[in-house]
Amino acid sequence: MGNKLRNFLVTFVAAFGLVVLMFSFNTDNVKAADYDSSDMVTSGAINNQDKDYSYSSDVGLTYTYDSSHLSPNKLQSGDTLTINLPDELVFKQNGTFDITNNDGVVIGTAVESPDKELKITFNDAVNDLDHVSGTINLDSNVRVDKNTSVGSHEVDFPTVNGNQTSTLNVRPSSSSDITKKGVLGTDANGNAIVTWTILVNRNELNLNTLTVNDIMSDPNLDVDWDSLVVREATWKNKDTGVYSKGSVVNNYTTSQNSDGSFSLNFDSPVGAQMYAISFESKLKDQSQASDGTVFKNKASMNATFTGNGGSGGELNGSASANVSGNSNSGNGSGNLLGSVILTKKDANNETTLLPGAKYSLYKKDSGSDTLVVSDLTTDANGQISYDKLSAGDYYFVETTPPDGYQSNTNQVPFTITGQTTEAVDVTAMDEPVESKEGSILLEKVDSATGWRLPGAVFTVKNTDTNEIHTVTTDQLGFGYLYNLPYGNYELVETKAPDGYIANNHKVTFTIGDGDTTPAIISISNEKIDGNDGGEEDDDDTFNAFMIKYDADEKEKIGVPGAEYTLYTEDGKPLSVYTTNEYGVIQADNLKPGTYYFLETKAPEGYELNPDKLYFTITDKDVSFHEEDDLVTSDPKKTTGGGSGGGTEEPGSEKPDPEEPNTEEPGTDVDGNEDNGGGIIVDPENPGSNNNSSDGGIITNPINPGNSNNGLSTGNKNSSTLPQTGEKSGIIASLLGLIVLFGTLYFKRRNA
Template structure:
């Protein structure tokens, strides 16, 4: 019996260790950031507008993850402050500059916006972006009528204050539209007109609605009239009652709308529902705002029976397919692969040790990097910048090569940069040199410069030609004294001065030799060219930091240059011929443009050369929208209105509270506008107006939480209790 208990005890202990390890790994896997960690700006988009209670309030959040390396499943939780309330459980994607999804944002029922990042964010060094919340955040019913200060939590435990102006709706008529589909799948707008909102004792009540928006067509036979009563008028909530039978009112339909008259309407408030068809479905995705107007006339007897008083009023409604959106961008972390070869036979070399430096620093970023059996060193997660490898120990049987191996991480791609290093066998004391050719005035890198390497006997032992980046290498130089003699300067330049150097047993690889060239004095057959790069969105804004290489039409690189603070590169002393510029490194915030910029220099061009070449590229970014997915009177601001669109389609059940204006919720089923919504199985509601067949269960998304540091595991506690219990039983058996 004791052995059996002991075996059970050991088994459960093993399971406990596994569970504990699994929980620890999961706890470490995700970090929950808050507004204090990442939100740099938060505000109400339109603070000059006055919102009705229950109306939609668009928000904008700016975030920056600098200082935090985001990982898969990390979250950013944003608390939405009072008197704003989150009323929609919708979710939307957060994408980078290339449209790749880096996270998903959810509007949570507990008045939060939660962004969960995915594995794609791990490619970025840091992420800066915008969350545009156009629907789902409303004025809370408890908001003070008048001016409210809304304090948004932001980074470093600070707050930013926005002004929220609110008022009640005292008009006699309001109107709201919601996008959806009919039973045939056609795109429609379901409109609701709320009339006699102030419950005046009308003798006769007439309502007219004629469609003037060319993007909409009235649907005959769609009008339904229902009784309505306030639950809380100040809060904008009401309930719908019975459907009014057709014999209680008169309806005259035209091709573009209807006129409706209710005799002896009394103090009853009515909800009139009808539909319009969207004539061009493409308008749903291009930002089009659909508009509609309604008017009413009511008459009632004056005090003491003296005369008849006429009340006239009107309302406008708007709706669009604007939704919430999010974007984020950042420099991508890059990587590099160094391959080490034998200089003579190109065989890969294992065991070479390198240090990695960032240009401008004498302290290595990484040390002791050793080539593997494939002769390679792989380094990842490098931020944008210029780097170089330097060998600290050669493989056995080879000479140390102290030449720097430079490379650049652009921040634009995750594709590894490939560089090569070579070593020479120890039996030959041979050295090597690296030269760099630049414009003495501008620092532009000059291609096509040709040099002879002359020994102390006056014999030419080798030649070098600089590449597109102005770099040239020469290997297998015996120990001795040499002179570097320029034999051919780049086009438009004078030859540089001779440079003397030594290769010694203590220094087989002299430091980088930099050779500067002065421009030739421009003659009658020499010309200049100017290239200027602009931002496409602002053609007065020059873009600095773009690297362009000048080529002849046969693909021969002449030189490379970087645009100055005005976005300008100037090349002088060019001969007549055909050339082209091509961008070889994009500036920060722009994508690389591979297009060639062709130009021709002809003889007898004017003294100013061929003029200025203009190019432009757009920054990659998303503009936050300001549409509330609702309706308002101001045609310049698609969103909620203080006069129309007061009905809350998210709670349209009879005898159930429904806010007077809460855009982005449930809408009346276009097929069954008179359905009794008391029965949840027959409510005739469309959870998603653009996809009525879809269903959304928000409770699951709201209840799912990532494990956080410090969380207790019920399973862990249960297993610990079980282990203790078995231990007691085991010891009692042993004592028996």
């Protein structure tokens, strides 16, 4: 071989080795590290370990974290921290919120999943920090797992220093002989209804006679007695309050009374059977389904039984239930744009209207609130008017007080229902500068759902002067108290909202020069067992949800007007559904098994999808999405069409009284759909828990927009701990070094 050719080959091989070596050390491609509690969590505990928790109670948790335990390694953007709840606890539903460190910097996003996992994905802010530390408060989305037994449990929280232990006391569900619940929904024609369910002989006593009376005195409802259905009921787990409905029965007679009540008399002897009695009532004013109106109902029972030695006994019991329109939960469900009028007054003289006060208007959103508009100023009549507001929760915050008045930083909340264009009126008050007085704002909420509750009464005692004040929460669950002289105060609930257990926890606060308007005071209540409907109901049926997207749209846009037939696995048609204005279908009352949707009529402008969309229900609700291609090449196809499947309208027929266990929607122990995996959190009441991935998980089909995106789907890989792992280039590096040094050796030998 010639020297020139040899030198060329040596030079080429050496250059090749250098290139391989250079690329093998490229560190730009970095794999995120996945950490768990033993790497970063410094403490974990149940906040109130003296409380007895029911299966639908909120269990407050507090975690602290510190990344300095990863030293000398630091966090990078994209790294994750996964915290698994103790075995005895579970998240009620999906949830997403920001994670802030001790300096108030947002350093990541946390996702709560029904598989008991809290996954935090860190953002770019951590790149500039040597380490991060902070506190995570989980106050309203954790409950007792229904598989946890009644009694006291030692609950373990893994940390960097080993397990920390908290006490969890679990109490059984109600032992009442009769309970009642109400569920707000719609009938086959879309009319708002309340479905009531009475559970009688819950303790399965051996009864001779049994009479059940229902007193429907609510003037807002019309009862449909033809909808009455009585079924046998059997406990699946009496401790958790979960039962199944069985066969429809007719071993009773009914009679209607002049006062609007009805009586149901069971044939004697009754025996030890428990029964579930259900019927519907229609709302006279359909707008009340979303304006916070509370609908009430009461039932009673009278029974006789035979005791030992032939002696007889009598059993009496009663139960009340209420259900409210969903606007007081903070979720409008309509699409009409609303408006608001704020009136500013002097707290000491409400006839004095205050011009010149400046406000900012915010809309409550998941994660963080959105500024709608700033620098709104009260006019000569002390008013601000603002319109074109979509459905949702809002609040005003004063940024500049009127001349001569103290600044009142309390929120002024209100709700736009989306059902009416009528303006919402709210009032705000300021104390004069020289008054030496302040004010407070209370919020009363359901501990399980977060819905705000009217009718709670509080006493406020000035511990310095013993002066007593009272305040009652309004229809939206808020209560204001003005003209509080400077001093130290103690607040306690003296009357709970109807159907709720009083919260006797005392709250202390101070009014003074440094703080004339303390932050909003939020107090939660648990429902009385037997009134919440959740602990007392699980009929082993579930729901399926589907949302239809336009495949060509960059943003996920729901497609209305698509007709689908639901079939069993063997091809039996069950019902026909049409996607609503948001592209959503909800199929209720499905027993475990395999089903499929088949499109029988495409929306206008879209092709018919001939594919069968199979899904399987096991022990939870399911959801998925389906995408259509917009027709562009063949305009003749724009009307869709198609044939096959069932033709009956959904819900057009009354349930077959001989068909067991198909009437009531299945719920878990807290009255919510048993969400898990790709689940719709609350399709009828979209709230603050909106989070999803692009993998077909739909958390808010009523508003399927950008707010639904963001569920992290990264996989945990503890084998890379504790170092942020790089993609391995060792083999390529060795190859480059071998080629390089081999070439140099060869050249030196032949020099």
